Amino acid sequence: MKAAEEPTPDLGQTLQWLRKELAEMQVQDQKLLLTLRHLHGVLEELRAETAHWEDASCSGGESPVRARAGSEGRGHPALPSRRLAQLLQGVDSRRSSLP
Secondary structure (H helix, E strand, O other): OOOOOOOOOOHHHHHHHHHHHHHHHHHHHHHHHHHHHHHHHHHHHHHHHHHHHHHHHHHOOOOHHHHHHHOOOOOOOOOOHHHHHHHHHOOOOOOOOOO
């Protein structure tokens, strides 16, 4: 049984709220996709650098430190670690609100 104080939500208002929530979720999904793509690029760059270091140390050529120093300017622009931590912790995510 419903208490007399609880208003019955209007169907139109409920549908409007659902549309708004879905739109916000789509925006959030797009942000997560961009973050995922960036992280994928960073991981690929790190894999390539690691392979380069391993090749350099096995072949007796330049030291891994020199190999890394030579590759500093290449690749994707790094996301600041503070911003990355915020994204991974969900600081930007919104709270769910019921109508």
